[in-house]
Amino acid sequence: MENHNLTHEFPELEDKINVLKLNDEIFKKMYVNYEEVNALIQHYEEGEQNHTTDEHLTALRKKRVHLKDDVYSYLKQN
Template identity: 40%
Template sequence: MTLDPHDLAHEFPALADKIHSLKTSNAHFHKLAERYEEINKETVQIEEGVRVADGAYLETLKKERLLLKDQIAAMLAG
């Protein structure tokens, strides 16, 4: 099964330069982006069957990823 990529480069392709800039200049943004990528990696591993987890845990990860994405999007828009 092919999964849609959810890494920041795919979520915000036109803003790659701004993402890089904020990662290097804004500690809070850097922390949000790191956490987003960690959660995204874990989510993909579970969905691909590399890691085992129950459905409730996977849904929790997806909700946290979405919350972080919203926070990142708000900072990118600002």
């Protein structure tokens, strides 16, 4: 299973991620949203029984990509 945590996705920005998630409320909300969606995807992918549809899982993956793009943009601007 591939790791999609933000610090794994952006290892070069790990220090900045850690500082912003503690000190920046906007970033903290973005971080939590991303990690929640990522955890849900992992739950569905790792479960022996998949309790969702392929369409729902695809929609969650697309949402994760958009959230990741937003987080990256915010990291680069701040």
